Amino acid sequence: MTRDLTIAEVRLTPILVADPPLLNTQGVHQPYTPRLIVEIVTADGITGLGETYGDTKYLELARPLAERLTGRSVTDLNGLFGIDLAVDASRLEGAADAGGLRGVLSADKLRLSVLSAFEVACLDAQGKALGLPVHALLGGKVRDAVEYSAYLFYKWDGHPAGAPAEPDEWGAALDPDGVVAQARRLRERHGFTSFKLKGGVFPPGEEIAAVRALADAFPGHPLRLDPNGAWSVETSLKVAEELGDVLEYLEDPTLGTPAMAEVAAGAGLPLATNMCVTTFGEIKEAFTKNAVQVVLSDHHYWGGLRNTRYLAEICAAFGVAVSMHSNTHLGISLAAMTQVAATVPGLTHACDSHYPWQSEDVLTERLAFTDGRIAVSDAPGLGVEPDRDELARLHRRWAEDDGSLRDRDDAAAMRLADPSWRTPAMPRW
Template identity: 80%
Template sequence: MTADLTITAVHLTPILVADPPLLNTQGVHQPYTPRLIIEVETADGITGVGETYGDAKYLELAQPFAKKLMGRQVSDLNGLFTVADEVAVDDSRVSGRVDVGGLRGVQTADKLRLSVVSGFEVACLDALGKALGLPVHALLGGKVRDSVEYSAYLFYKWAAHPEGVPAEPDDWGAAVDPAGVVAQARAFTERYGFTSFKLKGGVFPPDEEIAAIRALAEAFPGHPLRLDPNGAWSVETSLRVAAELGDVLEYLEDPALGTPAMAEVAAKAGVPLATNMCVTTFGEIPEAFAKGAVQVVLSDHHYWGGLRATQQLAAVSRTFGVGVSMHSNTHLGISLAAMTHVAATVPDLHHACDSHYPWQSEDVLTERIAFEGGRVTVSDAPGLGVELDRDRLAFLHRRWLDDDGALRDRDDAAAMRVAHPDWVTPSVPRW
């Protein structure tokens, strides 16, 4: 009997999930961050799930997008982009603004659409896989590895959110100096078995972050290390840091802002440069690759428009001799499962992927995804191989409904102003 793959219902559930006080160059994470859970249901009663950003601008685009999917085939993945082009974007939401947390560069309507499409594509692939009895990686051409390696994502961090701010407790403790960063890395290793480490920089003056990387190199000799200041440095500062840390860094991620500055750094640094800021769309590839501005592109299926676009990016990068790995922003288990499926299909994945997942104490799945030896096993179950916890989803949605709107859009600078009222979003380069 042939499965009926007609989409008969789409459910959008915005939620707020707990987030620790992680620091970056823009400020600090809010105590709760918005995510959007997408469910696509077929005529046969099969439901596929996806996840993307939950800020208001994404939800406002997802709602009309969802209505246009009714009656379409869940297998019509290319049609998702056609539908997205038919949905108008409020220019006031994106014009001249920077993206989530200020860490992706300038927003455009097309970037916004792709971030919405990505969640729906994953939901459709999940439903299609369940209907056909195939894992998502099989729908993408088949896996080339049985597990995917992830890197410990280290952050400078306060011990807790500011006093008086409602928040969920965490047991990670503070990390505001080299000793704290090393202690955090040890905790990641003990809990999850990670063997490579990435530090989110751009928080303290460069010499302090150089000291932190040196401390990590001493504590974990021979382990891959990365530093990501999110474009907070000048070309001169970037070159100085590269010279100081060239013997221990696997790569330096987005030290300077924009392709021209990155190209200047790359020409002299002697250290590979990675990016998730100056190359986040296919249109940004020609200039960056022609100028040799980046040696590793960090894909993020939320940015690029889904899992198949990630495969396309990997193929283009391979053609030009540019490495590829995966970027992460605050995400839950649905996104981690999707990342793992597509990463399993990319032949030349020579760098461990990023993941925020260990920082997220809350999830919408019946069972958390496990890291063993710093790796996630690729599921062979139909679809993504995950199941929604309906009670937990309802609880996190209720938190979103009860919010007065202050947390429905991520704003790291606003969160910092709770503790430091005079804080303004730093101009770049900061140093």
């Protein structure tokens, strides 16, 4: 039977999902974080799912894009990326992407972050129509499971008093003992064998002590430290010297390609990034200066799964390793990450994922980690289905919000606990 893959309807559902009080160099996560769920429905009634950031600036682009897709085919992905999206670049001048902690938010990054969800939804619909998993549409899988790393955070035991929040079972992690206890719990629950600590929260000496404690608790296991550019070149080199014998790589210790190149020249260990290489235009300078040795891709702001594969091929040509960055995401995004990661031959580092921190999801069945890995689904499309009741509930939370949580702002969340808090000038140390 020939399927009609014409797009008959596009549904956009902004939601707010619970988020614990995880600390980073800009502040703390808010009690709820915005996400956008995209559903593309074909004339035959097949629904494809996508997910991306749900902040206002993303919704403002997603809505007119959705209106222009009716009547197109879900197979016309090149046409999708040819649609002109008017981005008011003046609103973005000098703006930092606080939610992603990935530097300046350009018009191109914003546009691709929106398009990525529509591309994934189209691929999901194609796969369901053809009876093929998404990885088959990307050339086929080269592994049956994708490894993920435990994502460790300094963390409060709860959100500030007066803030709306869901119950938090994790407790505080504010010193080396707390970080190790958190890592043990994540390993017990999900079987992770590598660990990444979000740094840039405390002075470098304290974070060095936490990584050392992890190395003692998990000897021989890969460790990473990511201060989100909070350090100077000098501090970055000192930390690299202190931890060079235990770190798999050091992620974005300092801001900007020139500074990263300076650190890379003297660090003696690989540097990874999801901040100074986030668009194709940034690759040439970073690679020719040998500023980074591992690129942490993110299909959201690289523009989807096909661009992620393209990025991996460029990295392979330059001898640069590739893995995956994660922001606060749900199961649709994790399923998409797993499908594309399954197709990348040179993926030798475990991928990042916030998913264990998310107590809520919009799927009928949560994705499960086994020995730190997620099995690659061979079911049609992404292999996941939406929980309509839960999607409606999380949308009601968004609709009933007064607007204060519809745009992620880690500094604003921190000011609830410390009214004097301002986003720190970089480098902090």
